[in-house]
Amino acid sequence: MRYSKQSEEVLNAVLSSSTHPDAMTIYKMVKEKIPNISLGTIYRNLNTLVKEGLIKKIEINEGNDRFDKTLFDHNHIKCIKCYKVVDINNNISKNEIIKIEKETGFKITDCNFNINGICSDCMKKGR
Numbered sequence: 001m002r003y004s005k006q007s008e009e010v011l012n013a014v015l016s017s018s019t020h021p022d023a024m025t026i027y028k029m030v031k032e033k034i035p036n037i038s039l040g041t042i043y044r045n046l047n048t049l050v051k052e053g054l055i056k057k058i059e060i061n062e063g064n065d066r067f068d069k070t071l072f073d074h075n076h077i078k079c080i081k082c083y084k085v086v087d088i089n090n091n092i093s094k095n096e097i098i099k100i101e102k103e104t105g106f107k108i109t110d111c112n113f114n115i116n117g118i119c120s121d122c123m124k125k126g127r
Contacts, residue, residue: 009033010045014055015069020076020085022064058085058114073110079119081127088115 013029014021021029027042046067050057056068058076063083075088092100097108118127 004045006030006034006037006041007045007048009037010042011049011054014046014049014067017069020058020066020068022066024064026067060085073112075113075115077115077117079122080116081118081122084119084121086119 009030010026013026017025017029019025023039023042023046026046027037027039030037030042046055046057049055050067053071056071058066058068060066060078060083062080066083066085068087070087073091075091076085077088078085092111092113097111100106101108
């Protein structure tokens, strides 16, 4: 990857986040350091960082995709109201993967899943 101040700041924004930020959140963080950066530049750098394996993309069907600094395989739980994403450490066992492979004929190369629910903040707000 070609080094640039923009890519460094985009990467730093993801790495310094304790959440799974979306592109707009990253844009606001980076804009504080590089006021003239465009949202398009943020998207291009995020896509490049994902391709280079420096961050992971969490695809959200109804909301904005999120970005994750944790590179090892892990799973997520997502709020269906506010789209907050949280890491969970529950994994499918090797025996379960073998069973799925036998039932489907697929060779599973990696395993990530998302669980949907309503977060405690949204429940408190009556969403």
